[in-house]
Amino acid sequence: MRSRNWTLAAYAACALFAVFALAPLLWMIFSSLKPYEELYNFPPTFGISSLGLHYYEKVLLSSPFPQFLANSLIVSIVSTLISVLFAAMAGWSLARARFRGQWLILNTVLLAYLFPQALIVLPLFTAIAKIGLANTYLGLILAYVTFTFPFSTWMLTAYFAKVPIEIEEAGRMDGASNLTIFCRLVLPLAAPGIVTVAIFSFINAWNEFLYGLVILGGGEKRTLPVGLYNFVGGEFAQWGEMMAATSLTMLPTLLLFLFIQRRLVGGLTAGAVKS
Amino acid sequence: MSALAAKADPHQPARAPGRRLVAWLDERLAILFLIPGLACLSAVILYPVAYNAVVGFTNASLMFPGWRFVGTANFEATLADPLFWRATLNTLVWTACSVAGQLLLGLVAALALEQVTVGRTTLRLALIVPWAFPSIVMAFAWRYMLDPLYGVLNFLLMQVGLIDAPQQWLGSPDLAMPTVIVMNIWFGFPFMMVAIVAGLQTIPQELYEAADIDGAGAWQKFWYVTLPALWQVIATVVILRTIWVFNNFDFVFLTTGGGPIDATTTLPVYAYNAGWQQYDLGRMAAVALVMMVILGFILAVYFRLLRLQKKTGEA
Numbered sequence: 169m170r171s172r173n174w175t176l177a178a179y180a181a182c183a184l185f186a187v188f189a190l191a192p193l194l195w196m197i198f199s200s201l202k203p204y205e206e207l208y209n210f211p212p213t214f215g216i217s218s219l220g221l222h223y224y225e226k227v228l229l230s231s232p233f234p235q236f237l238a239n240s241l242i243v244s245i246v247s248t249l250i251s252v253l254f255a256a257m258a259g260w261s262l263a264r265a266r267f268r269g270q271w272l273i274l275n276t277v278l279l280a281y282l283f284p285q286a287l288i289v290l291p292l293f294t295a296i297a298k299i300g301l302a303n304t305y306l307g308l309i310l311a312y313v314t315f316t317f318p319f320s321t322w323m324l325t326a327y328f329a330k331v332p333i334e335i336e337e338a339g340r341m342d343g344a345s346n347l348t349i350f351c352r353l354v355l356p357l358a359a360p361g362i363v364t365v366a367i368f369s370f371i372n373a374w375n376e377f378l379y380g381l382v383i384l385g386g387g388e389k390r391t392l393p394v395g396l397y398n399f400v401g402g403e404f405a406q407w408g409e410m411m412a413a414t415s416l417t418m419l420p421t422l423l424l425f426l427f428i429q430r431r432l433v434g435g436l437t438a439g440a441v442k443s
Numbered sequence: 444m445s446a447l448a449a450k451a452d453p454h455q456p457a458r459a460p461g462r463r464l465v466a467w468l469d470e471r472l473a474i475l476f477l478i479p480g481l482a483c484l485s486a487v488i489l490y491p492v493a494y495n496a497v498v499g500f501t502n503a504s505l506m507f508p509g510w511r512f513v514g515t516a517n518f519e520a521t522l523a524d525p526l527f528w529r530a531t532l533n534t535l536v537w538t539a540c541s542v543a544g545q546l547l548l549g550l551v552a553a554l555a556l557e558q559v560t561v562g563r564t565t566l567r568l569a570l571i572v573p574w575a576f577p578s579i580v581m582a583f584a585w586r587y588m589l590d591p592l593y594g595v596l597n598f599l600l601m602q603v604g605l606i607d608a609p610q611q612w613l614g615s616p617d618l619a620m621p622t623v624i625v626m627n628i629w630f631g632f633p634f635m636m637v638a639i640v641a642g643l644q645t646i647p648q649e650l651y652e653a654a655d656i657d658g659a660g661a662w663q664k665f666w667y668v669t670l671p672a673l674w675q676v677i678a679t680v681v682i683l684r685t686i687w688v689f690n691n692f693d694f695v696f697l698t699t700g701g702g703p704i705d706a707t708t709t710l711p712v713y714a715y716n717a718g719w720q721q722y723d724l725g726r727m728a729a730v731a732l733v734m735m736v737i738l739g740f741i742l743a744v745y746f747r748l749l750r751l752q753k754k755t756g757e758a
Binding site for chain 2: 174178179185188191207208210251254255287288290292314315317345347350375396410411421422
């Protein structure tokens with residue numbers, strides 16, 4: 169009977185945790201649907217009869233939100249593609265080849281992944297400004313590639329290490345070049361890992377704030393986090409617009425995140441496979 | 444076996460001269476493939492460290508062109524600034540409490556989740572939702588909930604009787620730090636939970652059966668079987684999280700901006716303000732270097748403790 173009590177306690181704990189975890193999300197979405205008057209009531213109202221999509225209409229049709237959204241999509245997608253390509257190349261190389269300094273590179277990758285942003289942001293900004301890329305998509309894309317690359321490599325090295333080497337050897341017997349083996353055999357086999365890593369690096373780029381703030385300043389090319397931040401006190405002074413805008417910003421991350429969550433842990437913990 | 448670096452197969456037919464370069468490159472593909480990555484790594488490691496190490500000793504500024512070496516003036520100014528020490532203390536409190544809270548909640552959530560059979564997948568998905576929050580969304584979702592005038596949290600806590608009057612969660616110097624720490628715990632416990640759930644699944648069931656035979660209670664099983672088996676996982680996630688939380692800029696900056704009256708100014712925010720509010724790049728670089736030293740020190744202590752734990756564990 170003791171274990172029964174434990175199970176009951178576990179359900180109760182899980183319920184509490186679920187409320188704690190979900191409350192901010194639910195309250196944000198709920199508030200984004202409320203009419204203006206009800207947003208500033210105390211005590212807050214919980215009725216659902218007056219809910220509507222008016223703030224979403226406002227945000228999507230008469231605010232700079234769509235522009236920010238487009239900026240975020242461009243920067244996140246392009247930087248993810250480049251970063252995953254580089255990471256796949258480096259990851260395969262690190263998982264398969266043996267050469268001096270390999271251990272050092274793997275550890276540097278890990279170190280880079282843990283490096284303080286405060287230390288990187290200033291030099292990165294100066295460098296990007298110096299080559300004339302401040303306030304451009306390309307500038308921010310470069311910044312995102314460099315900062316998502318280490319983690320992507322760390323995870324992909326682990327995935328590639330699991331691809332059976334016999335397959336590559338068979339390809340080599342048939343006289344295929346290394347490049348062919350990589351493109352035709354290795355990449356397809358590691359596809360699930362690559363998708364996970366791509367999604368993860370997309371989410372990181374999508375959520376990133378500091379580099380965006382520093383590199384894009386207040387220009388037209390601001391990404392969503394920077395745009396939303398700057399518009400506090402401006403177009404988004406009202407909580408209604410803000411809650412609708414943040415709910416929309418959250419949507420892609422949430423969906424992608426729930427989609428890859430199972431594979432994420434494996435990748436995180438398996439990173440140490442070679443060292 | 445070392446496939447990629449292998450020399451060309453002598454049995455292969457000689458290639459046409461034009462293709463020799465291609466073949467030569469292909470043999471060295473593993474090294475070539477590392478080049479873009481190494482460029483990225485130097486951009487995020489070598490260059491920043493070198494840059495900060497140089498600029499930290501200059502009076503470089505975003506306002507004026509040109510710079511000159513000023514010796515250790517930036518470090519002296521930083522160490523003489525009371526706000527720097529305030530920020531250091533804030534950072535230590537912020538890091539220690541956040542990581543401890545995240546670990547505790549993550550551990551409890553993982554253990555509870557393991558016991559649950561009905562609706563486990565749904566619950567698991569629900570519990571990792573905070574992890575998916577972009578920092579900007581988290582900051583604003585919480586700021587609205589915590590608003591002193593119309594925030595829902597004040598209302599709920601008053602209903603339950605925990606507080607008598609609405610509180611300025613983010614607006615009062617006493618409450619701001621605990622509040623952002625709770626936000627950070629909320630954001631970070633799913634990561635701990637997921638890692639610990641993965642760790643729990645690697646514990647052989649026989650250990651628990653053996654403990655049952657020995658007549659161990661639930662608490663004893665946790666203490667003597669579960670916890671020792673999780674030690675490795677816990678150490679890893681704690682180290683990772685400590686680094687992340689210590690270095691984290693967005694949460695505090697977007698939620699309180701370091702206020703009120705510097706109650707939540709952490710070192711990353713302090714460094715940012717030196718560079719982007721006061722345009723003093725030399726100071727910012729100096730602060731970044733000092734941060735590295737402090738973080739290095741914390742990690743050294745961790746690894747020391749880990750080694751001690753291992754030794755006593757084996758003894």
